[in-house]
Amino acid sequence: MILRPNGRFGERRRRVLAKNSQFKNAAIWAFLSILHRISPFKVGITLWKRVGFQKETVTVHITQSTWLLCVCVCVCVSVQDAGALTSVFLRPLEGMEALDMMVSPGRVPHDTVALGPLLKLCSGWQRPGAAVQGQCVLVSPARFEVDVGYHADVIAAFKQTPSRCYDMNTRKWNFALEDYRRLSKLHPASAEVEPLPRGVVQAFRARFDGTLVRPLGVPEADLSAVDPSLTSSLMPFQREGVNFAVFKEGRLLLADDMGLGKTVQAICIAAYYRKEWPLLVVAPSSVRFTWAEAFRRWLPLLEADSINVVVKAKDELRGGLVTIVSYDLLSRMDKQQQAAKPFHVLIMDESHFLKNMKTARCKAALPLLKAARRVILLSGTPAMSRPSELYTQVLAVRPTLFPRFHEFGLRYCNAKQLTWGWDYSGSSHLGELRLLLQESLMLRRLKTEVMSQLPAKQRKVVVVTIDTVGARTKAALGAAARELAKQQSNKTKEKEALLVFYNHTADAKIQAITEYIMDLLECGREKFLVFAHHKTVLDSITEELRKKSVPFIRIDGSTSSAERHQRCELFQHGMGSCVAVLSITAANMGITLHAANLVVFAELFWNPGVLIQAEDRVHRIGQTSNVDIHYLVAKGTADDHLWPMIQEKMNVLEKVGLSESNLSDKALSASFHSKVSPCLDTAFPDTGAVCLGHCLYRIQGKYVCVAFTIYRHHVCVLPSPDTQTVCVLQ
Template sequence: MITKQIQKEPKVQKNINFQIIHDDYFLVQRVFNDEDKQILKNFEANYDNINKGYVLQIKFYTNLIEILTRKYQVVNQIPYFVFSALQPIQKCLNFNIENQNKQIYYDQNDIKTPENDLPQSILKQLFNYQKEGIRFGMMNKCRILIADEMGVGKTIQAICLAFAYLKNLSKKMIVICPSSLKFYWKQEINKWYRVILNGRQVSQFIQVFQASNDQIEQQTKILICSYDIIQSAINKIEKYNAFLGIADEAHYLKNPDTKRSKAIIPYLKQLKHVILLTGTPAFAKPQEMYSLVSILRPDVFTNFLDYGKRYCNPKKSNFHNGLDYSGSSNELELHYLLTRYMMIRRLKKDVLNELPDKKRKKIKVSTDSSIQSQIAQILKKVKDKTLQILMNPPPNQQFQNEPDSYFNGNHGSSQFQSLKTCYMLSGLAKQQQVLNYLEELLKSVDKVIVFAEHIQILDNIEKFANDRKKKYIRIDGSVRDEEKSIRVQSFENNKNISIAILSFGAASLGITLTSASNILFAEMHWTPAIMEQAEDRAHRIGQKNPVTCHYLIGEGTLDNMLYKKILEKQQIVGAILDGKTVNLKFDETDTPNQMNSNTINQQSHNQEQQFQQLKQQKQTNMTNNQGKTCSNKSKNQDEKKQQGGLIQQSILNYCHQNATGKNKLEKVNFLNMKEQIIPCEEIEIKEDFPVKEKNFIQKRSRKQFDKENKHIQEELYRPEKQLKNKLLSNKQQNFIIID
């Protein structure tokens, strides 16, 4: 007897996405079939317009998956480790390191409270949000990431947490930090422990580990060492038997494949208590968070492949064999997992109500035409693939450590060197405009911080300061740590020092410069977090004035490309850390304060009078025309003229007084009638800026009119063109409207 075997049809693959968004709820996305939508509604699902998905109670997850898997091959289900991450650390932390099982035991003594375990002398000096940060750490066995925005005060929270667990220094602690911050940490621990211990000195128990061949002193209870040294002295450090570890600027460990990370990450995992500090835990990608979460919860995040598949949106790489994990996915879930038991993060705008505002100005400047031509010629020869690699670095250890040799392998070292040359030329091309801008800025403010990347740019700024006989400090990679602290204090305490010339690498973290409230970026940096770190040298606790960050974007350089990439990276970082998409926002509307010379003020006043005269003339004409028309004319025409008058008023009020009483040019918004003045989007400065014979040109697009405003264009254009002709006849004009 012959039996016919019936083959089952393969199930259709369904790419429905599931995300945990709360202990009790999950989100279902990418549901387009009406039948599937009805299934969700049967489980009491509610549609979330913001996140474009259906929200269900977590208790329905198993039943929902069971029903869907009968119909489809469902992908993107919630993996097991996600549910494990929703549970706090229990009595035993069980994990493996290099195939060896490790166990860390906890009891009730590891759960503390600020009120019971910190003296009143220190509690009185803490902000409420700092107390909450300490409480969060105590409730989670002191294995946490404090990711407060830079300038909020992470150091003091870590010091207080450590004190509560060290029991009056009866146990040992290690502080790992960048080399430039070693003496800063010694200073801060001394300062705050004197408060905690009622004046008792602890300096004799603190040792700064200077070199890998140093010996750890017997009385040392607090060992401070840099990331670079600890990797070469890890065996000696392990014998120190630290009870608690603090890793400052923990994003130094973002790449698990570096020698530094391979030495330090396993060491930190084995400590009973670990405090990670960084204001920028994910410089650009979820991939860079893995090292940090694996330190805090080695029992949950056991391998990168599971994590990467869930949160890094892996795709086939265009540059190497294998997958590219530089993407981002399930950001809502990752944010919730981080903030549930591992990470606490507060932004300055949320917790420091008295901290002055910070705004960014994007200023377009002209560049040296010959250098601009060099940049254009180089970019023509550079392959798009090489440029893409540089703008989106692959997760490759060789690239992270030695980009030159990486390109030398199969990616063209000469191409990479060409881009590095373009990067340097981008700074040189606008250097004269940077110096002009700085000179004018110093006429209205007492102190300015200037950041740059290349030595040649720093040298030119230093030469400018010497030529103008301006006192300054300079901090770059050649300055020793002890000397750096001295120079910072000089800038802060000496009113005669007006310029701080700083390199990104040496001074974008670990120093406080709140005596200045203006930061000038002579060059852009590849990484958004570095830019924000540099900004927050001034915008932090202790700042009393609004901080303005001046970004000078050179025409025909790499600046615009870097600016766009920074915005893209910041969107991903904001979604993961803060639970919402954010940009590195620029206040693209403000005109530089240095335009406030007497000549420009007078010209602005004259132009205001011209505008007012045109306004009166136009109003007179409109009145006469109304008198001649018949009384039975439609009211619509009167309404149109009134709307036209509102827009004319917007044009007339292009100049107003800012907070300091200085004149400032503004851009007109033709779509929002309620606001007569809003700032312009971009500022363009011509070669000899700010020489008064040159024009300060402010552009606006006619495309901004939408259909409902077409009826007033005729009324608007006529007086504007009359004004334009008058202004063009004036050789001293500094503001024109361009069609």
């Protein structure tokens, strides 16, 4: 039995009270509370002196500030005795009330037979001084290790196990999982060994039972029902990811490194379960429209009105077959969640956003995850700093492994009980946790593992939204777009109008740009480059980074040569996170920043050669990783005109042999749908871009069409997804 000082009072406070004679006895009684631990049998009480126990039944453990009592003493304490002190909480052994064993103080039974029924309530109780303690730990998918002190009876039990193996380096015994239950029955009463968690036993049940019959590796999934254009585009490791998801019945955490195509894998997995749709995609706000474009690209047979992008909390959550919503909007749509039918297939992009169970976004997402049949979590950094951040994702995919966080925290977070509560910020048994995740729910591949299948440089177009800009900015954009349309017959004036449109686009994209950069930082990106052209954009980015206390360097036209070198050295050799904010025209050459492998273009530029030079600040000799290039584009802005122009120029240079890089659709991991439509190439060539219902997707109940020609891009809002509707740019 154990008595522990009450955690509500510090050691210093107890000492002060003990010095005062009038509180001397109360200091012992009032500041002790009950502890009851099932294994080993330890019970703390506060009335040891009050009920008249003998000295030999009580021992004080100085270093741990605990009172150790003989096991037989517990039957001498009554609830009435405890009630005499309001600060004492007495919790009897579970089941003790059914035993007729109440003994008066001073009359302690020493007969083992008399105490037998009581001792049966105490699983794992041991005689003082005779026990050795240890624990079982999973060390491989097929074996577990027993870390326990030396005891002759324990070693004898180990030697009776057929699969025993003694590691001379670690001086620990390990056994096959098939012998786990056998060993549990053999271990002597003199040893107290903490078993493997129930979640581990559940995940490896086939190995524990010795019934593992499946072949090594994951079987090939039948993807015949998925669009062939999608399945044929998958790289070998991406196909393996889809196979793993199907093998896990559509419930997994896809933790591939950034740039390995988690989006296309998730869409393919969701398409495999097409019959169970509606599908909900929850993603950071900055990439909602990127997801809409990805569905249009990879599932071309998906009907136009099937994609519903939620942009306001008042929008309908079940407005389409595929609904895309941000985490923040989802947390503000509680009433719709309760009224709407459940989504059977869920994709949670950047699922580490759910790391804190107390946040509104997590509370909003967990009910949806609980009701879904298929749960696809995507994150390149599932945990940012500690194992506790993994729990909600484990709970979402495999809720039966660890139904309660405390159990997970004790095992893998080195949980400690402090004065104010439990601390779960530590880590423990990380090797076992990794094996558990890999077996039950997680698939993770690094770039170094699949580098041979990847191109050296991968470009990705990220479609950002500007729906939150002010009325003045919207009016300026609209006026610039109309002016550009009027000047199509005059090339000089058209270029001037496009330049004005380009300047207004910078102001419109600022908020979306800063949101995307913050999302990258939250996803664990430590070092990357951000290129922009306008000073207002560069200023806004650096100001936001300064507010968030994120280290950064800035190189623009005002930076001297000496400062350029110093700042590049700081970025290259500095430790920790750092963002390089660079001017496209001032920092596209003459510097080396290959400490990063990600480049973000916040704005486009007229000359594709300048963009390629800027990309090569990281894609150069000394770079050991694949390079990711992200172009941020916004619909309804000058980007609609600049991006097709850049594409065409670069493709021409590539065909002539003057550039080894191109910006064709095949070079992109996400599409902006700038591919020229054959029907639009010849239809109404003198009147501008014509909409024939191509590239439609649904936003706020309206059908938005995006149609390109070689020369320009057109956006129109249609009343219906009728493919025969014809709209001409005004």
